[in-house]
Amino acid sequence: MTKGTAGPEGDAATSPSGGPPERAPRRIVVIGGGMAGLVAARTLLRRGLRVTVLERSGRFGGTVDGRLLGGFQLDSGAESFSTRSATVPALAAELGLDGRIVTPDATGAWVQLPGRDLRASAQPLPSSGVLGIPADPSDPAITAVIGRSGSLRAALDRVLPVGPLATRKKVSLGELVRTRMGEEVLTRLVAPVAGGVFSADPDDLDVDSVAPGLRATMARLGSLGAAAGALRQAAPAGAAVAGLVGGMAQLRDALVAELTADGADLRTGEQVTGLVRSGTGWTVTTEHSTLTRRISADGVLVATEGRAAVDLLAPAIPALAAERPDPVPGVALVTLIVDVPELDAAPRGTGVLVARGVEGVAAKALTHSTAKWAWLRDQAGPGSHVLRLSYGRVGDTPADVGLATPDGALYRHALADASALLGVPILEADVLDWDVVRWAGALPHASVGHRERVARIRGLVADQSASLAVTGGWLAGTGLVAVIDDARARAGVLADALAEGPAVAL
Numbered sequence: 026m027t028k029g030t031a032g033p034e035g036d037a038a039t040s041p042s043g044g045p046p047e048r049a050p051r052r053i054v055v056i057g058g059g060m061a062g063l064v065a066a067r068t069l070l071r072r073g074l075r076v077t078v079l080e081r082s083g084r085f086g087g088t089v090d091g092r093l094l095g096g097f098q099l100d101s102g103a104e105s106f107s108t109r110s111a112t113v114p115a116l117a118a119e120l121g122l123d124g125r126i127v128t129p130d131a132t133g134a135w136v137q138l139p140g141r142d143l144r145a146s147a148q149p150l151p152s153s154g155v156l157g158i159p160a161d162p163s164d165p166a167i168t169a170v171i172g173r174s175g176s177l178r179a180a181l182d183r184v185l186p187v188g189p190l191a192t193r194k195k196v197s198l199g200e201l202v203r204t205r206m207g208e209e210v211l212t213r214l215v216a217p218v219a220g221g222v223f224s225a226d227p228d229d230l231d232v233d234s235v236a237p238g239l240r241a242t243m244a245r246l247g248s249l250g251a252a253a254g255a256l257r258q259a260a261p262a263g264a265a266v267a268g269l270v271g272g273m274a275q276l277r278d279a280l281v282a283e284l285t286a287d288g289a290d291l292r293t294g295e296q297v298t299g300l301v302r303s304g305t306g307w308t309v310t311t312e313h314s315t316l317t318r319r320i321s322a323d324g325v326l327v328a329t330e331g332r333a334a335v336d337l338l339a340p341a342i343p344a345l346a347a348e349r350p351d352p353v354p355g356v357a358l359v360t361l362i363v364d365v366p367e368l369d370a371a372p373r374g375t376g377v378l379v380a381r382g383v384e385g386v387a388a389k390a391l392t393h394s395t396a397k398w399a400w401l402r403d404q405a406g407p408g409s410h411v412l413r414l415s416y417g418r419v420g421d422t423p424a425d426v427g428l429a430t431p432d433g434a435l436y437r438h439a440l441a442d443a444s445a446l447l448g449v450p451i452l453e454a455d456v457l458d459w460d461v462v463r464w465a466g467a468l469p470h471a472s473v474g475h476r477e478r479v480a481r482i483r484g485l486v487a488d489q490s491a492s493l494a495v496t497g498g499w500l501a502g503t504g505l506v507a508v509i510d511d512a513r514a515r516a517g518v519l520a521d522a523l524a525e526g527p528a529v530a531l
């Protein structure tokens with residue numbers, strides 16, 4: 026089938042009275058309808074601009090999505106948000122969802138360490154620091170995980186001079202922790218936490234991006250432990266994360282409903298394939314089933330994943346091609362709904378983070394969702410449980426279990442891994458339902474030098490035109506707080522620029 030081409034979409038801004046044309050509000054096209062695109066669209070709409078959101082897939086929300094499984098409404102991607110900032114609670118309140126905010130069960134998560142006896146090598150994960158970095162390595166809960174010698178080595182952090190690590194450019198989380206506190210803290214505490222949150226190795230993570238302020242606080246207070254403790258104390262009391270009764274996908278649903286009611290033009294199934302300057306504005310080309318469309322816009326905000334963003338922008342800004350992010354391995358999530366009354370006791374709290382090198386376990390993390398969220402536990406009733414296991418991390422080889430592993434094999438791994446990690450046999454006969462959700466390229470991580478790279482990208486985009494902006498997790502950093510804050514900020518700058526410039530010539 027050949028594709029048709031529709032005429033250009035634009036505004037013939039004639040006045041109803043037949044007089045001189047009235048100036049229609051400027052039109053912004055937002056490319057990508059994930060949380061970044063939706064939140065940016067909301068800001069732009071509130072600034073009086075006309076907004077069109079073009080989303081490639083058949084739904085909005087990107088990595089925020091849900092589905093029904095075994096009668097439960099479950100999140101398919103993000104299932105919580107950080108409470109270290111008021112960003113998400115404030116947005117939820119504006120959208121009428123504040124009454125649904127809940128914190129997870131206080132029992133906390135465990136870490137599974139390598140060892141001949143898996144049960145004996147599982148420990149509650151201490152929660153006194155930041156990203157697994159302990160505030161006080163001599164705390165017995167920490168010594169239980171890193172051992173006596175690990176604890177003694179970590180204590181050197183208190184006496185070592187701060188040195189250039191506090192100020193040098195480009196320091197990884199791994200280098201900082203290894204140098205200050207030693208290998209045991211790194212591999213047994215920090216790496217499992219970083220792997221669970223970012224699907225990345227601490228040696229690949231830019232410390233200033235994943236723990237902003239940590240190095241500056243270390244320089245001020247004289248040790249990494251003191252800095253981790255201070256950052257932890259500065260965070261609001263209570264749990265570090267929260268969720269929504271009924272799941273995080275409601276945030277997406279509420280945003281879409283509000284944008285629709287406020288007159289945004291929201292389109293799914295529209296893959297943007299081209300972006301060129303035209304006059305003072307832009308022409309956006311989209312492919313929608315068999316039709317190629319051209320849309321004129323005064324401004325464009327690109328809110329796709331990183332590789333897609335660079336592919337769209339590089340024809341206009343060739344220097345961006347060198348900044349195309351490396352592919353990320355992606356994750357596969359296996360959800361099991363099981364009838365296993367022994368799990369009512371929540372044997373590993375809210376779940377388990379798995380350190381590298383644990384033999385016989387392929388999962389990198391297990392969330393015991395019915396132990397973590399009371400609303401889900403109440404829905405399930407005694408004996409029934411929801412378990413979510415994740416597979417795939419940076420550095421995996423094709424032989425590792427991950428995104429490319431077929432469903433049936435992932436399911437068998439999930440049964441074996443859940444049994445091993447929870448210390449309770451879970452058989453096929455116990456399974457009420459299960460599924461696999463795959464996220465390809467969905468967890469970009471802030472690799473070393475991230476902030477400089479982001480500054481270069483933003484500079485190149487700004488040099489091209491004030492009517493162009495770029496946002497999304499690949500620049501802002503993984504997590505809803507960073508993504509929402511950045512989307513709002515970029516949309517605000519774009520709205521300011523368009524308030525000053527001339528409207529697009531049509």
Ligand SMILES: Cc1cc2nc3c(=O)[nH]c(=O)nc-3n(C[C@H](O)[C@H](O)[C@H](O)COP(=O)(O)OP(=O)(O)OC[C@H]3O[C@@H](n4cnc5c(N)ncnc54)[C@H](O)[C@@H]3O)c2cc1C
Pocket residue numbers: 056057058059060061062079080081082085086087088089101102103104105106107295296297298328329330333356358464467468496497498499502503504505506508
């Ligand atoms: C499994 C998983 C669990 C997570 N858990 C949490 C969590 O618990 N808490 C938390 O805070 N964060 C979590 N995150 C991270 C969080 O979900 C993301 O950081 C955030 O949602 C990213 O939003 P985004 O809009 O930048 O990108 P995306 O969600 O990737 O959205 C980009 C959108 O652009 C669209 N697009 C791409 N190319 C085009 C094109 N050419 N034309 C039109 N549209 C296009 C895509 O289809 C997609 O919808 C998780 C992520 C994953 C994958």
